[in-house]
Amino acid sequence: MSDLPLIQADRAVPPPAATTSTGGRRRRLRLLSRTDRVVITLKVLVPLLLVTAFVWLPALATVVLSGTDWDGIGPLNEIDFVGARNYSDVVNIYPPFVPAIQHNLLWLAVLFVVATPFGMFLAVLLDKELRGSRFYQTALYLPVVLSLALIGFVWQLLYSRDQGLINAVFGSNVDWYGDSSVNIWAVMIASSWRHVGYIMLLYLAGLKGVDPSLREAAAVDGASESRTFFRVVFPVMRPINIIVLVVTVIESLRAFDLVWVVNKGRNGLELISALVTQNVVGEASRIGFGSALATIMLVVSLVFITIYLATVMRENRE
Amino acid sequence: MSRPRSQAEYLARLVPPSVAGINRRSLLAGAAGTGALLGTGLLAGCGDDSGSGGGSSKDVSLGSNQSDPKPKDVLAKVADGFKTSSGVQVAVNTVDHNTFQENINNYLQGKPDDVFTWFAGYRMRFFAQKGLASDISDVWGKISGYSDAFKKASTGDDGKQYFVPASYYPWAVFYRKSVWQQHGYQVPTTLDQFTALGAQMKKDGLTPIAFADKDGWPAMGTFDILNLRINGYQFHVDLMAGKEAWTSDKVKKVFDTWAGLLPLHQPDSLGRTWQEAAQSLQQKKSGMYLLGLFVGQQFSNDEQSDLDFFTFPEIDPSIGAKALDAPIDGYMMARKPKNEDNARKLMEYFGGKTAADITVKSDPTTLVANTGADVSGYTALQKKAAELVGSATEIAQFLDRDTRPDFASTVMIPAIQQFIKNPKDIDGLTSSIENQKKSIFTD
Structure with a gap:
C-alpha cells in the first residue's frame, strides 16, 4: 500500500500546480488526462487521510490527554x-519510570552492539553457500516466525527457577525471571535470539543482490575475504545497512512483547511501552x-x- | 487477574503460566503497541459490539466473563433453569475473562447487557456511584439465605444493594495433613506459635511458607491478611479507599511484621508463579501456603482429601482472627436495562436457592453464596471453607478488588515486589506509595 504514492511521486508533483494557474504549467498539466488527475488525487488523498486519521490525530489526542x-x-x-x-x-x-528509560536504552545498546552485528555475521556466513545452508537459514529465522505464545513458552521452560532446563542442567539456583538484576539480561538474550534471525534474513537478501563481479574484481586484485567485505561489499550495501540500522532502533524502542509475556514489565523489566500499557489499557484506565x-x-x-x-x-x- | 475457580479452568492452565497468559493477552499486546500512539479512543469499540440483539419482551441479555468451559456450562444450566421457571430466554453473551475485565469501563458506558457478571468490592461500589449499575434493593427484599457479611459486600456507598453474590472462595493457610502428621505439627493460633512452627519446619528441612509473586497479585493476599489481623477490617477498608495514610505507623507495622516473616517464605518468589509454589506444597517440599481455595487445583484428585487449611493466626487479641479475604463473584444489573422487569427477575433468580442448587450440582468445586442451597455434595474441604467464611465477622474482597484498579495494578504491585526485594526500606516504600496514592485518589 505504501509504495504506491512513491511510484507516483514524480508524477504527483504537478497537481499542486493546478491551483496556481500560471500559463506554462497549465500546458504541462494537459499531459495528464482527466482520469490521471483523479487517480493521482485519490492516491495522494486516501493515504493522507488514513495517516491523518490513524496516526496524527490519535498521536495529537494522546498529547492532549x-x-x-x-x-x-x-x-x-x-x-x-x-x-x-x-x-x-x-x-x-x-x-518504575527511571528504570524503564534505562532499560530502553540498554535494549538499544545490546541490539546495536551485539545482536545486529551477529545477525549480519551469520548472513555473511550463510551467503557462502555452506552445506545445509537452507537448514541453518530456517533454523535461525524460525524465532521470528514463532508466535509470542510459543516464545514465552520456550523461554519459560528454560528459565523457570524451580522447573527450568538451565537450572536443572547446571545445578544452579538462579532466579532468571525473578531476580531484577538478572532478568533484563535473560530477556535480552531471548530478544536477541529473535532479532538475530530478522537481521540475518534482511542482510542475506541484500548480500544476494551484490554484483558478483565486484567480488571477482576484488579477488583478482588480491584482496583478502575480510578486506573484500569491509571495503567493497559493505559500502555497496549502504541501503540495506540503513534499513538494518533503522530496524534495530525501531525494534528496541517498541520492545514490549517479551517483557509483557514474562511479567508484564515489572520488577526489573520495566520498559516505557509496558508502562504505557499497564496504565492505559485494561481496568486501570489511568489514561x-x-x-x-x-x-x-x-x-x-x-x-x-x-x-x-x-x-x-x-x-x-x- | 482471574483466579481459576474450577477444575476446568485448572485444566486450561496446565499449560505453563507464561503461555496461558499470552493467549488472552496477545490481542491486548497488539492493541497496546498501537494504543501507545493511537491514544485510547480506538479501544472503545472492543467490548460492546456483541450486545444483545433482539430485545423482544421475552428476552433478557447477560454479559458473562465465564469463558472457561466448565463455568460457562454451569451458567448455561442456570440460564436454562430460569427459562423453565419464568419462560424468559436468557441470551448469554460470553466474553473472555480478562478481556471482559479490561474492557469493563467501555462496556458499561456503551450498550451493556441487561445483567452482567462482576465481583463485590470497591469496583462494584464505584460503578454504583458513577451510575453505571442499577439499584436492586428490591431484589434483596425478595431473596434470602445470605449472611450479613454478604449483604454488606453487596451494598454500595449509598446503602443500597447493587450486587447479587453467587460464589466465593476464602484465602487461608493450606497444608498437607500427611506432612503435618508425620512431623507432629499443630495448627498455630497466635503469631508466635506460627513463627515457631515455621522455625521447626525449617529444622525439618521444609520450606515453611511457599511463596510466589511473579504475577504481582498473590502477595497481596499476605499483605491483606496481616493488615486485617494487625489493624482490623475497618482500617483495611479505609486504607483501600485512600482515606488512611500509607505512611502511618499502622501500615509500617504490617510491613514490619511481614519483614519478620519473610525469612520463612520461599526465596526468589518474584520469578515464581503461584502454580509452581503450590506444587512445592503438593510435592511436600513446603509446609504451608497462604492462598485461595483454588490451590487445590494443583493437587490430583486422590490428593484432595490430604489438603487442609487453617485461617491465619491471631496477631492482636483485641482484633482477633475472624476477618478474612473471601472474594465474592456475582451479578450486577446495567444502568438502563432494555428489559428491566426481566432483568430484575433474573437477578432474583440468580440470588435464589434454585440457581445455587443448580450450581452446586453442576460444579462441585464452587462454594455458593446462598446458605439455603443444598450443599450435601460438598467435599470436606469445601464444607470447612464454607464454615470458615460463614463464621467470619467481616469479609474483605482482596486488595485488588477492594481498591481502585489503577492503584492496585500500577502502584501496589510494583511496591509489594519492591518490598519483597528489599524489606529493609519500609519508610521509603510507604512514602512512595503515599505520594502516588495522593496523585491517584484525587476525586
Whole structure:
C-alpha cells in the first residue's frame, strides 16, 4: 500500500500546480488526462487521510490527554485539565519510570552492539553457500516466525527457577525471571535470539543482490575475504545497512512483547511501552497518566527519527 | 487477574503460566503497541459490539466473563433453569475473562447487557456511584439465605444493594495433613506459635511458607491478611479507599511484621508463579501456603482429601482472627436495562436457592453464596471453607478488588515486589506509595 504514492511521486508533483494557474504549467498539466488527475488525487488523498486519521490525530489526542486526569469514564466534556501534573508525577513519584528509560536504552545498546552485528555475521556466513545452508537459514529465522505464545513458552521452560532446563542442567539456583538484576539480561538474550534471525534474513537478501563481479574484481586484485567485505561489499550495501540500522532502533524502542509475556514489565523489566500499557489499557484506565508516558515515548522516538532523517538528508545532499 | 475457580479452568492452565497468559493477552499486546500512539479512543469499540440483539419482551441479555468451559456450562444450566421457571430466554453473551475485565469501563458506558457478571468490592461500589449499575434493593427484599457479611459486600456507598453474590472462595493457610502428621505439627493460633512452627519446619528441612509473586497479585493476599489481623477490617477498608495514610505507623507495622516473616517464605518468589509454589506444597517440599481455595487445583484428585487449611493466626487479641479475604463473584444489573422487569427477575433468580442448587450440582468445586442451597455434595474441604467464611465477622474482597484498579495494578504491585526485594526500606516504600496514592485518589 505504501509504495504506491512513491511510484507516483514524480508524477504527483504537478497537481499542486493546478491551483496556481500560471500559463506554462497549465500546458504541462494537459499531459495528464482527466482520469490521471483523479487517480493521482485519490492516491495522494486516501493515504493522507488514513495517516491523518490513524496516526496524527490519535498521536495529537494522546498529547492532549496527557494533560488531563481522565479515567476513561464519563463524557469527554467532563475531562479536567491538570496541566503538567502527570509529567511531574511521572518523573518525581513514579518509581518504575527511571528504570524503564534505562532499560530502553540498554535494549538499544545490546541490539546495536551485539545482536545486529551477529545477525549480519551469520548472513555473511550463510551467503557462502555452506552445506545445509537452507537448514541453518530456517533454523535461525524460525524465532521470528514463532508466535509470542510459543516464545514465552520456550523461554519459560528454560528459565523457570524451580522447573527450568538451565537450572536443572547446571545445578544452579538462579532466579532468571525473578531476580531484577538478572532478568533484563535473560530477556535480552531471548530478544536477541529473535532479532538475530530478522537481521540475518534482511542482510542475506541484500548480500544476494551484490554484483558478483565486484567480488571477482576484488579477488583478482588480491584482496583478502575480510578486506573484500569491509571495503567493497559493505559500502555497496549502504541501503540495506540503513534499513538494518533503522530496524534495530525501531525494534528496541517498541520492545514490549517479551517483557509483557514474562511479567508484564515489572520488577526489573520495566520498559516505557509496558508502562504505557499497564496504565492505559485494561481496568486501570489511568489514561491521562499513561498518555503522558506515551508522549514521553513519542519524544524519545522523535529524537532518533530526527537523527536518522538528518543523517540521510545530509548524505543525500553530498 | 482471574483466579481459576474450577477444575476446568485448572485444566486450561496446565499449560505453563507464561503461555496461558499470552493467549488472552496477545490481542491486548497488539492493541497496546498501537494504543501507545493511537491514544485510547480506538479501544472503545472492543467490548460492546456483541450486545444483545433482539430485545423482544421475552428476552433478557447477560454479559458473562465465564469463558472457561466448565463455568460457562454451569451458567448455561442456570440460564436454562430460569427459562423453565419464568419462560424468559436468557441470551448469554460470553466474553473472555480478562478481556471482559479490561474492557469493563467501555462496556458499561456503551450498550451493556441487561445483567452482567462482576465481583463485590470497591469496583462494584464505584460503578454504583458513577451510575453505571442499577439499584436492586428490591431484589434483596425478595431473596434470602445470605449472611450479613454478604449483604454488606453487596451494598454500595449509598446503602443500597447493587450486587447479587453467587460464589466465593476464602484465602487461608493450606497444608498437607500427611506432612503435618508425620512431623507432629499443630495448627498455630497466635503469631508466635506460627513463627515457631515455621522455625521447626525449617529444622525439618521444609520450606515453611511457599511463596510466589511473579504475577504481582498473590502477595497481596499476605499483605491483606496481616493488615486485617494487625489493624482490623475497618482500617483495611479505609486504607483501600485512600482515606488512611500509607505512611502511618499502622501500615509500617504490617510491613514490619511481614519483614519478620519473610525469612520463612520461599526465596526468589518474584520469578515464581503461584502454580509452581503450590506444587512445592503438593510435592511436600513446603509446609504451608497462604492462598485461595483454588490451590487445590494443583493437587490430583486422590490428593484432595490430604489438603487442609487453617485461617491465619491471631496477631492482636483485641482484633482477633475472624476477618478474612473471601472474594465474592456475582451479578450486577446495567444502568438502563432494555428489559428491566426481566432483568430484575433474573437477578432474583440468580440470588435464589434454585440457581445455587443448580450450581452446586453442576460444579462441585464452587462454594455458593446462598446458605439455603443444598450443599450435601460438598467435599470436606469445601464444607470447612464454607464454615470458615460463614463464621467470619467481616469479609474483605482482596486488595485488588477492594481498591481502585489503577492503584492496585500500577502502584501496589510494583511496591509489594519492591518490598519483597528489599524489606529493609519500609519508610521509603510507604512514602512512595503515599505520594502516588495522593496523585491517584484525587476525586
